[in-house]
Amino acid sequence: MLTHVAMSNLRMTSDLRRELILSAAKQCFARYGFAGTTTKSVAAAASISEALLFKHFPTKSALYAEILAEACQADPALHRLLDREPSTETLVVLIRGMVEHFLNASASPDQQEAQRLRLMISSQLDDGEFARLLYEKIRDLIGRAFTTSLERAIAAGDAVPVGREPLNLFWFAHHTVLMMVLTKLPSVPTLSYGAAPGLERQICEFILRGVGLNAAAIALHLDKQPVFNAAHAPAAESA
Numbered sequence: 001m002l003t004h005v006a007m008s009n010l011r012m013t014s015d016l017r018r019e020l021i022l023s024a025a026k027q028c029f030a031r032y033g034f035a036g037t038t039t040k041s042v043a044a045a046a047s048i049s050e051a052l053l054f055k056h057f058p059t060k061s062a063l064y065a066e067i068l069a070e071a072c073q074a075d076p077a078l079h080r081l082l083d084r085e086p087s088t089e090t091l092v093v094l095i096r097g098m099v100e101h102f103l104n105a106s107a108s109p110d111q112q113e114a115q116r117l118r119l120m121i122s123s124q125l126d127d128g129e130f131a132r133l134l135y136e137k138i139r140d141l142i143g144r145a146f147t148t149s150l151e152r153a154i155a156a157g158d159a160v161p162v163g164r165e166p167l168n169l170f171w172f173a174h175h176t177v178l179m180m181v182l183t184k185l186p187s188v189p190t191l192s193y194g195a196a197p198g199l200e201r202q203i204c205e206f207i208l209r210g211v212g213l214n215a216a217a218i219a220l221h222l223d224k225q226p227v228f229n230a231a232h233a234p235a236a237e238s239a
Contacts, residue, residue, distance in 0.1 A: 061130035091149035102177040158217035
């Protein structure tokens with residue numbers, strides 16, 4: 001029977017190996033992109049067998065989704081948001097940050113965010129694996145902050161309930177801005193939303209009204225200086 005120390009060492013070895021795989025995968029994805037990277041090349045870069053890699057990450061999509069999630073979890077701005085007390089203001093900051101992030105995605109100089117969005121869409125047109133994994137990670141990372149803040153807003157009289165599933169409202173908001181940014185991905189945008197000044201505020205107000213906030217709460221919180229700028233947050237929030 002394995003002793004406690006021996007089991008701990010095994011766990012540490014497994015955790016270390018997982019980190020080595022992720023480190024090797026980051027280099028491969030950065031150099032060759034998602035399409036050009038294979039699990040075989042990642043295994044070689046990590047100096048392990050492909051079979052061993054599959055014990056930790058069963059597919060390339062799972063590996064890439066984990067990298068994006070880790071990058072998002074390491075973002076200091078997101079931590080500041082998630083550490084905030086759930087409230088009406090936190091809900092507004094979260095929505096504003098998400099809108100900023102999406103609206104800036106296609107304008108990113110390195111185009112990495114745009115490439116990830118294309119991967120997300122192509123996944124949903126294919127087997128959906130990558131999209132499914134990333135949605136799960138987004139839900140686990142941000143979903144509770146949204147729903148708890150919405151509950152506090154309702155309790156404070158700043159919002160009214162909309163439907164029976166609060167988390168659905170987060171996805172409605174997420175997909176609204178996701179669809180907006182998709183129109184900007186081609187070199188010639190497929191749709192113009194009109195004058196840029198005020199667009200960010202307009203979409204924020206549209207979403208906040210949709211999740212149930214009243215006009216007074218929106219007016220009070222929406223124009224405050226944001227404490228969370230998601231424009232530089234990685235794609236765990238983008239997908």
